[in-house]
Amino acid sequence: MYLVTEEQPNALEILCVRTKRTFFSDALEQRMEQFGATITINKELPDSLAAFTYIYVFYDTQMGRSFFKRLNALRKKIIVISYDSAIFEKINALVRSEHYEHFKFVNVEDTEGASEYVEKVVWFASTRSKEKGLNLEKSLKPKQAAETQKSVFQLPHMTKSRWIGLIIGIIFIIETFFVVPLGVAGYYLYRAGTALENQKPVAAQKFLRRGRPFVQLSEQAYAVARPLLSFFFITLLPENFIQTTKNGYEFTETVLIAKDTARQLFTLLLKVQKTPEEEAATSTMLSNMRTYVETLYRTSGSIKDTLTFEIEPLKKNSRSI
Incomplete structure (x- = not known):
């Protein structure tokens, strides 16, 4: 599979739609600012979306089928981020059944360790790959399990x-x-x-x-x-x-x-x-x-x-x- 990354000559206008702050949303927004992007944070979609190149949507239970249809009609680069594998599979099925061409969706765990995967999410959002979904939960769990096991069995230094x-x-x-x-x-x-x-x-x-x-x-x-x-x-x-x-x-x-x-x-x-x-x-x-x-x-x-x-x-x- 060949991946082609687009380069934007001008500063990017990025919209983040989220109802609450999370570890991963903070890490993603900080990384975007380091890239020189202009970030707008809203709890819902604004009336005008023409200025935005990327729209990051942090999934919330209030977002229904009509919400995603409206997003797809905008013909923007839309990245939906979830923190639950069941929701990830649900969005995956919805995107495939409705043929949403402009959607990409990512699943991560909302922990401090998830900030390490911001680069992968940004890279995945900017590619022209036909792949629609990226599940990083499996990548996070082994490392977290190893760290947990290490912390459980690590004995204090005995003098x-x-x-x-x-x-x-x-x-x-x-x-x-x-x-x-x-x-x-x-x-x-x-x-x-x-x-x-x-x-x-x-x-x-x-x-x-x-x-x-x-x-x-x-x-x-x-x-x-x-x-x-x-x-x-x-x-x-x-x-x-x-x-x-x-x-x-x-x-x-x-x-x-x-x-x-x-x-x-x-x-x-x-x-x-x-x-x-x-x-x-x-x-x-x-x-x-x-x-x-x-x-x-x-x-x-x-x-x-x-x-x-x-x-x-x-x-x-x-x-x-």
Whole structure:
């Protein structure tokens, strides 16, 4: 395909029809001014178009078939610019079906990178080529995709101090992460105790079920952090907190179970004539109540011992003072 470019001896009069400014329209107008062209910008076609050699139309949804028919009747060099491939194909079909001889249409993406293709658009507008359409969207996308991929996977420059800071930060997160689920578990235990105090056993049971997974998560996270904490001799305090939380859950759960069992047991004890099944159930409940009492005694004692534990060096210092 041979392309012939026309040279204009005098300054060109160019009309730009657009309803709004875009990256590409600004770049195109600036380039035309560098060529020494006189540019007129209108939102719609003026009454007189005789002075204009080129008419650049930036497509808008308000432009219908009658608008393009009027343009074609002017016998000017008309370049329609769109920013959507679907509109580009629509204009392509319209131009071919209506046999618009003076039309050329270009499709670009309205981004800052599209300004690089202004030269191609100007060259395409000034040629005598029979080609009517120029789709630059495909040319833009690979480059933009490559730039996007580069920006996504490009890591910041890591100096020695940054690497040290990053490693210390990761170690700190690993060593202290168990505090987060432990705090959540403690919160739900507090809510369960408050509900139990207000005679709301159902709500207390709900809070205990929500908090149990966090107790397990804190134990698992602490198992990872414990070796390094042991090296610095700071395992006693976190282990006491975890054990106290576990005992608190066991104590509260046992209280709820014992309360429900006691209610059923009193009902059976007040019954004068019992069936063999009820007598067996009464015996089982009495045995279970003994177990519940032992559990309550053990967990409450463990909580008391943990909370009143004194570190030996601190104890000696306090006595000397």
